[in-house]
Amino acid sequence: MNKILIILFAFLSVSVYAQNDEATLKNIYKQSLTNGQSYAWLDYLSNEIGGRLSGSENAQKAIEYTKAELEKLGLDKVWLQEVMVPKWVRGEKEIGKIILNNENSTIKMDVNICALGGSTATSDKGLQAKVVEVKSFEELEALGEDKIKGKIVFFNGAMQADLINTFEAYGGCSKQRYAGAYEASKLGAVGVIVRSLNLRQDDFPHTGSMGYLDLPNDKRIPSAAISTNDADTLSKALAKDGNLEFYFKQSCQKYDDVLSYNVIGEITGSEFPDEYMLVGGHLDSWDLGDGAHDDGAGVVQSMEVLRLLKESGVKPKRSIRVVLFMNEENGLRGGRKYAEEAKEKNENHVFALESDSGGFTPRGFSFDCSDANLAQIEQWRSLFKPYLIHFFEKGYSGADIGPLKNDTIVLAGLRPDSQRYFDYHHASNDTFDAVNKRELELGAATMTSLVYLFDKYGVNQIKNIPQIKD
Amino acid sequence: MNKILIILFAFLSVSVYAQNDEATLKNIYKQSLTNGQSYAWLDYLSNEIGGRLSGSENAQKAIEYTKAELEKLGLDKVWLQEVMVPKWVRGEKEIGKIILNNENSTIKMDVNICALGGSTATSDKGLQAKVVEVKSFEELEALGEDKIKGKIVFFNGAMQADLINTFEAYGGCSKQRYAGAYEASKLGAVGVIVRSLNLRQDDFPHTGSMGYLDLPNDKRIPSAAISTNDADTLSKALAKDGNLEFYFKQSCQKYDDVLSYNVIGEITGSEFPDEYMLVGGHLDSWDLGDGAHDDGAGVVQSMEVLRLLKESGVKPKRSIRVVLFMNEENGLRGGRKYAEEAKEKNENHVFALESDSGGFTPRGFSFDCSDANLAQIEQWRSLFKPYLIHFFEKGYSGADIGPLKNDTIVLAGLRPDSQRYFDYHHASNDTFDAVNKRELELGAATMTSLVYLFDKYGVNQIKNIPQIKD
Structure with missing residues (x-):
């Protein structure tokens, strides 16, 4: 007793x-x-x-x-x-566009992005490349250098909605934001776009810190967040046309x-x-x-x-x-x-x-x-x-x-x-x-x-x- | 055991x-x-x-x-x-004004009001009268018919902010809204303005049901809610000038x-x-x-x-x-x-x-x-x-x-x-x-x-x- x-x-x-x-x-x-x-x-x-x-x-x-x-x-x-x-200073408002190249015309769709904190800038002209969508580092790894080299990697892992504690859902995919550029750069990617860590569907891009860890300067590729609505738009557009391109421009700088x-x-x-x-x-x-x-x-x-x-x-x-x-x-x-x-x-x-x-x-x-x-x-x-x-x-x-x-x-x-x-x-x-x-x-x-x-x-x-x- | x-x-x-x-x-x-x-x-x-x-x-x-x-x-x-x-139909958007009569001029300040559900209309020209502010039925009672007759009664009891359950705070003053006109009319008031049941300071008037109970038709006086910000404005204005008047117009109707x-x-x-x-x-x-x-x-x-x-x-x-x-x-x-x-x-x-x-x-x-x-x-x-x-x-x-x-x-x-x-x-x-x-x-x-x-x-x-x- x-x-x-x-x-x-x-x-x-x-x-x-x-x-x-x-x-x-x-x-x-x-x-x-x-x-x-x-x-x-x-x-x-x-x-x-x-x-x-x-x-x-x-x-x-x-x-x-x-x-x-x-x-x-x-x-x-x-x-x-x-x-x-x-x-670190963001500089000018970032520009992001989905670019659909049809036979006779090019359609450009504006999307809401923002540079991730600590990211490098693109060149003054911006960066344009084809896009590979992944939802995890495992998927990225499985695609390998062949499929990634020269591309923009689009990390589209979404926060898990059925977790009651939303911080747990955040923890489940914040790695994409922090280390997405690091992992993608190692496979030859030229830029990274990350789905905003937001459980809601809306138009706000969410920034946050990212890091290049031990990457040398010339491997430090620009990295931006995209709003959840626009992440879905990009994902759907990619499903229809895997050859579309993404353009973004950011002028952030580290002092x-x-x-x-x-x-x-x-x-x-x-x-x-x-x-x-x-x-x-x-x-x-x-x-x-x-x-x-x-x-x-x-x-x-x-x-x-x-x-x-x-x-x-x-x-x-x-x-x-x-x-x-x-x-x-x-x-x-x-x-x-x-x-x-x-x-x-x-x-x-x-x-x-x-x-x-x-x-x-x-x-x-x-x-x-x-x-x-x-x-x-x-x-x-x-x-x-x-x-x-x-x-x-x-x-x-x-x-x-x-x-x-x-x-x-x-x-x-x-x-x-x-x-x-x-x-x-x-x-x-x-x-x-x-x-x-x-x-x-x-x-x-x-x-x-x-x-x-x-x-x-x-x-x-x-x-x-x-x-x-x- | x-x-x-x-x-x-x-x-x-x-x-x-x-x-x-x-x-x-x-x-x-x-x-x-x-x-x-x-x-x-x-x-x-x-x-x-x-x-x-x-x-x-x-x-x-x-x-x-x-x-x-x-x-x-x-x-x-x-x-x-x-x-x-x-x-019951609200009709046209209500109009409310605080009217300050100075020696040589009249100042009219627009305020945010809405008819309480079930209220009668004012006349087409609206209703204008001096105002008596009270924070409870006890205060109203104590003032008596002498002080109330011909006036607009302004019920300004606020929801009690230190109650954790806000429904309890609501219960504490919803009586003003429901029975304010009933009690004020019995003392000869001509209209009633009630502080919105809102714990926040803002510009929204909050409607809600009111009742005349057993009052005969000719005793049924118009009753409106005023936003919390404007309730405070009215209260401060009254403290400076007890002779100010309030004007309101509403065209609601019962079918x-x-x-x-x-x-x-x-x-x-x-x-x-x-x-x-x-x-x-x-x-x-x-x-x-x-x-x-x-x-x-x-x-x-x-x-x-x-x-x-x-x-x-x-x-x-x-x-x-x-x-x-x-x-x-x-x-x-x-x-x-x-x-x-x-x-x-x-x-x-x-x-x-x-x-x-x-x-x-x-x-x-x-x-x-x-x-x-x-x-x-x-x-x-x-x-x-x-x-x-x-x-x-x-x-x-x-x-x-x-x-x-x-x-x-x-x-x-x-x-x-x-x-x-x-x-x-x-x-x-x-x-x-x-x-x-x-x-x-x-x-x-x-x-x-x-x-x-x-x-x-x-x-x-x-x-x-x-x-x-x-």
Whole structure:
């Protein structure tokens, strides 16, 4: 019966932690929903600044704006952490065309494309070639150099629609985008067109990072994303006429690394100032939209966590930092730099929470931590029930906080509803109007609640479940 | 220990029902997400037909369209059930103005209003009067006839933003809309303007039903909704100048009842054909938008339940009916008629599920049934976990199925995420583009799964939890 009793006490012990905390959480949610700051911050970041690609003028504006806003909150410290970041610039709007050569005439159909982040340009005249469609690297490999050489490879693998977690569907084909040019170039391809990572049929091309890895410069072929509607159009056209050609032109360019910054604010802990808890998102975004969901939402929610803690009169025992990371999208330099410096300074980070999955209704958290720690965190679950927060599972936390991983830290990721995320991800429609105020604010309150509970109870400090004699 | 064991067995017994069912549910979700029909049906209802107010030509078109589509599904029966419905027509686009009379000039500011459903018209010239702002019936009462007589009453109670369930916030002030004119007229008011039931700040006025109850015709004063932005503008203007006037003009009209229909389809049960399970939504909608969320979503999801059951090769033991109710919005005649006829015919309805809370990501169900039945239903909970369906609570089911209530029936309502529902509810932006395909399809699959499990296991038939000797 011992095991049964442990299960029961794990269940019953929730109430031990729920007494004053219920009121605190209620107040946190109320403040966020009725008197929150996150939505106004996001309005500014999206509409007054806009897309914030690393190394851009807008990224610098976002650094200055968020630093100034954090300084208004009366935190104990606010500072910038230097970090060198890559600089890639899209240049002129890309042009893409399907070219059907009939006996007596040529038909050119415009399609919606955008250069993938990090891609090389085409020549000034653009690039035109026949097209080979594949849906996977296996298909590419099977076709071999013979069929690929001199062609444009069209990666048309679609996100798997029957996966409930859309991030899983994304993970299933993001390799095409990142390494499509690399793999195709090795077989002699001259360019790559990739189906946008979007579950919806629409006209938006979705950018995102790609890499050439160890390819020499002369093998680095241009790579662009095509909208899902136009990917289908191209695929159907190819089925009718395998000899059609594709034309595209892009003028993107890579520059030398430039100096940029992570933005950091801290409430210093009253009892354990040397134990750090981090909450963050990334300040950079892709350039096509305004980076409202990715990751303006995570940035303003993270700032809001510290504001709500102060508003709620919580005096944290541990030091709580908000970190707005630079360069998540195309380098992760900010996340790496932060972890490096934390290690050099021997800072003991006990907890880190990232919000980088859009500003949608929060459903819970995934945790990258030990089973024992997760079991302890789950004891707070019932406190979240009134807010419909039900998801507490092991899993991925966030890219920027990943470099902090060690044997003891608890890494966590906010898990909002994922159904609409890839409608906007890395595309020009990732704008302020796509974010619902309440959903954003619920996310901020949910993050604040977890930070509050973790600061109050820790997880290593929790006493073992009381021993009951049979 | 007996209680503990019961809890444990209640928990463990889930697996009894989970064996083949896991695969069935997986297939249902896959079919809905990869090969579903609901979104295309909604496209037609929203974009080819549009708003479907009871008694309108569009409502008739929707009856014909959905009946024809149900007939294509190869159900055992499809028919129309006659029902007389009220007919109210909005007429010309309403005009609303705030009128500031200064010493030497008059300033007129246009505001966004719409007649509330069922309201009388103003005169052809419109109605102009001074304004008294109140936020509740208590405030109105306290002001009394002296202060109200000859004025327009402006009900400006806002939905409470810190309630997580937005339907609760709606319930908290929908009385203003329904009975505002009734209460104000009794104190001599000449018209009523009501803040739109919308948690967002925007420019859309939201209509909805209002009633004059027992007021004689000459006391029936015109009543209109004003957008949340303009409600705030009016309130601020009143704070500066209590003598301002409000002007509005509307030409809406009530006609005699007309013949309309509920649309019904049935798969006849193989073992218990006389036990009926119902799934439904309402086919009518308000006239301002296209009724995409309210309740086009519920209509197409309900149709999809029967299609998915057939696609999945499920042969229901009980008779399963889809009912598309007419006139939920301004009369509930369809729901009442259906229940009346079911009673006359002694049809044993064991279960009814309504979807009428928008086509958003489904979170679960609320149940209007006995505790014992709910406990039995909860044994299926773990089957829903992969689909992030976590909400199984006692509560409201749906307006149309409410009249079926008796001591034994299980009434259920689909509970989608409610955060954005009132952004669109009864307003001109309730259009197809506001519905996300995946969210709609997840809802249909979730409903189908519950119907499948209920048909397979029933709830009265479930054996008691096995008795274990201590």
